[in-house]
Amino acid sequence: MTLIHETDFGTPPAGSAAMVRLTIDGASVSVPEATSILRAAMEAGVQIPKLCATDSLNAFGSCRVCLVEIEGRGGLPASCTTPVAPGIVVHTQTERLSAVRRGVMELYASDHPRDWFSDPKQGANELFQVAASVGLREVRYGSDGCTHGAAAKDESNPYFAFDPARCIVCSRYVRACEETQGTYALTIAGRGFDSRVSAGMEEGFLASECVSCGACVQACPTSALIEKSVIAQGMPEHSVVTTCAYCGVGCAFKAEMRGEQVVRMVPWKDGKANHGHSCIKGRFAWGYANHRDRILNPMVRAKITDPWREVSWAEAIAHTAAEFRRIQGKYGRGSVGGITSSRCTNEETFLVQKLVRAAFGNNNVDTCARVCHSPTGYGLKNTFGTSAGTQDFDSVDQADVMLVIGANPTDAHPVFASRMKRRLRAGAKLIVIDPRRIDLVRTPHVEAQYHLPIRPGTNVAVLDAIAHVIVTEGLVDEAFVRERCEGEAFRRWAEFVAEARNSPEAIGPVCGVDPGLIRAAARLYAAGPNSAIYYGLGVTEHSQGSTSVIALANLAMATGNIGREGVGVNPLRGQNNVQGSCDMGSFPHELSGYRHISDGATRALFEAAWKVPLDAEPGLRIPNMFDAAVDGSFMGLYIQGEDIVQSDPDTHHVTAGLAAMECVVVQDLFLNETAQFAHVFLPGSSFLEKDGTFTNAERRIQLVRRVMAPKNGYEDWEVTQMLAGALGYPMHYTHAREIMDEIARLTPTFAGVSFARLEELGSVQWPCNEQAPEGTPVMHMGGFVRGKGRFLITEYVPTDEKVGPRFPLLLTTGRILTQYNVGAQTRRTDNSLWHDEDLLEIHPQDAEDRGIREGDWVKLASRAGATSLRAKVTERVAPGVVYTTFHHPETQANVITTDYSDWATNCPEYKVTAVQVSPTNGPTEWQEHYSELGRATRRIAPASAAE
């Protein structure tokens, strides 16, 4: 294995269909019009020395190293900024060019430290490479020419360091911050030889606007910006391409290694979801895999008040199997179940649901997608015919209008947010519907045309009002609807939305938005010509979550914004494998590929393959499992890689359900909050330690590759397989790829997927089968999966979670860039430097009414419970609305959230809770009790006491 070196073509591809023929160093070359000479040469295998150019950025033309001679033209033009022209004859190597290049490089070298051997990047420093390639052998100027030598290093960022002495001011990293990331955190201060790069207003990286995406570090040709892990460990020697295990963007990375040690994670240029970009989480926050809190040995205990006892794998597995069989013997076959994880691979998820259906003999399997995107499944399936986003990410480059609703991409889907921002800077228009003024509303060089700051819980109302404008102002795409949708259903829907009670004027007061704004936003969306909807959990996590998804699908159909590039309805998935875990049959009513368990033909297919009869009835969903536990009919639960105590709503109910069970099995990296209620702990493996696949928000299936042996001894699917064996249902997989082969055999939309195919294509978007052997980037082209698109009526039903005198404010929740969900991973990295506690955002007016100042401890109470945290006074939230994140177990924001849920799927209503906020002086009684419980239930007995 070696280090992967991607080819740098110097400038981005031109993307023109017209070709131009020219001659470079005697060879005839044909390239798309507007290609730079630098790129044309590189494509023909001729490497022109360069410093300030790199193919992820637009050409800048400042270093003057890439000069060429063109016959018949005077001077020495820079090849990075000079486009090709028909018939020109270019020379890249002449005596004159060599002399000029050597001269330029000598100047650069004179201004750079001469300790070339101690340079952290060693031979990978491009400055040295170019110096060598132009034949620079000596530097005639003294090192007092080194203007930045005395400038202090900036080591404030925990992950990378900036050494101004090694900076050649090529501005590659400034441009990376602008063009690739879109943050504009860096500036060049001073002029000429005195110029230097600085973060923000010279306040150092940590305190600046920098979001630690790492784009600048990657773009830097010298060692001025470099990962601290490289300084500490040295340059890596081999790389393995794998997929980020954090969010649903699914960035591809090169894990750059020394032996079994990860030195750094570098975004992979050929990754089709991220095209070489990353965010702080995937790029830097992987250290949790080596964290001392990781549990590496299985443990059991009789009661949750006992200390844990470390045991062998054999004992833990035998014990679990015996307990589950005992429980089923006593309480019935349906008294146990399992929860699959959107953090785990497709193969692992598939195996857990197989374990439940085939070995437990029931359908009590659910997944954490229950609490995030299950309404997407219901809504898109019933309108379009399948439960998935309609586009690939690249489609955004063709969008003229983006409607972002209930999503906060710059924090939750950062790499895609950078893509959106780039498109917006190029002129696309933006509508944001969100109770909070999310960053995207106004960020450098991007400003939303319309921000509709709706009251939480009124999504359906505002979407109906938008539809009203589209129907009553004649903005419907009649031809599309006639050809592609069910006519009668459309007619009924159009009549419904046209009713006066759905007009912006009637709805405005309901959702707290000026009717004029709603009308303007509706007209802009309908005008397109390409309008794309992007939505997140602010849409789904409501009592009308499924209805909102349907309303979005209706809008796209009515305006013909579906079934081609640049448009569509796109759920931004929270976790890395939410799409995959849903695809893999994790829901209690569905087998893989969204086929209902009551469908005899599908069941027969699985029964034949699995050689066991399957139950035709749907199983319990997660919240129903807790209900059944409290009622005494559900007693055993196998939870793989999910922390339901922290992530699920109404913590009191969740913990009551778990406490009522007789055998809770947690398989995870850490003793998470749920493990406090567990009787068996099975150590899990990190994404660096396993083979498998993840499926991102654009249905893209990508390989996860094992870069080191699992520290706990097994990949997660192997543990499931051992458990199945102990239950008397042996499985015989020897590698994750064999599980994927089975998935492909049993799932028509995956029929063409295999590890070999993924190796060959890099990644593939399902459906991938005989009709689409290379996958399907854009769905519903020419026809919907269900045939004709179906409009459904979306009557607005206000949530029963209402404000009143006791609870006058509405709480909504979300996440922040540096932390990830329950924080189990990110809290165990330096990311906590940015966000070490959950804060309550409150509007200045509401704060003043309550005598609350910035940083004060406040008590946040709902009818479900109370917690305390510190206040952040900000106009980002509207009066009457408060907001917090849920990354820290000390806060336990879900103690506050209630048991209201989506009517169709039971997806909890996280986004609306009536609360009161009052000053306090510290944690609540519950928090103190809970932290005491945490200490008590995490005890591990010393090894000597294990007998």
Add this chain to the structure above:
Amino acid sequence: MSPEASAAAASHHTLDRLVYMANQIAGFFESQGGGTAGEDTATHLRRYWEPRMRAAIIAHLEAGGAGLDDTARAAVARLEQRAKAG
């Protein structure tokens, strides 16, 4: 435990939730018009509710069905008929 026995054991909390959910579902299908709300609600319950949840709501209807809206009531009655027939 048989579905019937567990239905009998369903706590107040669970029953309240089931009634609430059944009414929510019925509300959606009522809003679709077309006169098939009872049937559509029953189909939804059959496709998404686990048998002990269905048994509990049927038992609740038999005990008077307090709190169930008309459409939800009609839907649960359908479930009951089918359960008896099957």
